[in-house]
Amino acid sequence: MNRINKRLLFAELCLLIASVLIFRSLWLLLDHIPFLSDPIALVFMFGFGLTVTIPAMRYIIKKGR
Numbered sequence: 001m002n003r004i005n006k007r008l009l010f011a012e013l014c015l016l017i018a019s020v021l022i023f024r025s026l027w028l029l030l031d032h033i034p035f036l037s038d039p040i041a042l043v044f045m046f047g048f049g050l051t052v053t054i055p056a057m058r059y060i061i062k063k064g065r
Contacts, residue, residue, distance in 0.1 A: 011060075030045075
């Protein structure tokens with residue numbers, strides 16, 4: 001495994017661990033805000049999550065080749 005692949009693997013592991021921690025923290029935090037339980041807010045958060053996830057995944061796939 002060359003140096004670039006090791007860095008890519010490390011970046012993917014960091015992304016995975018950090019995303020779990022962020023997800024758990026935000027889930028607990030957002031449970032305390034009544035407005036964010038509305039369906040419109042949930043749709044907005046879902047859309048925002050997709051707009052962040054898709055470019056990150058495209059970058060990982062592109063650099064993983």
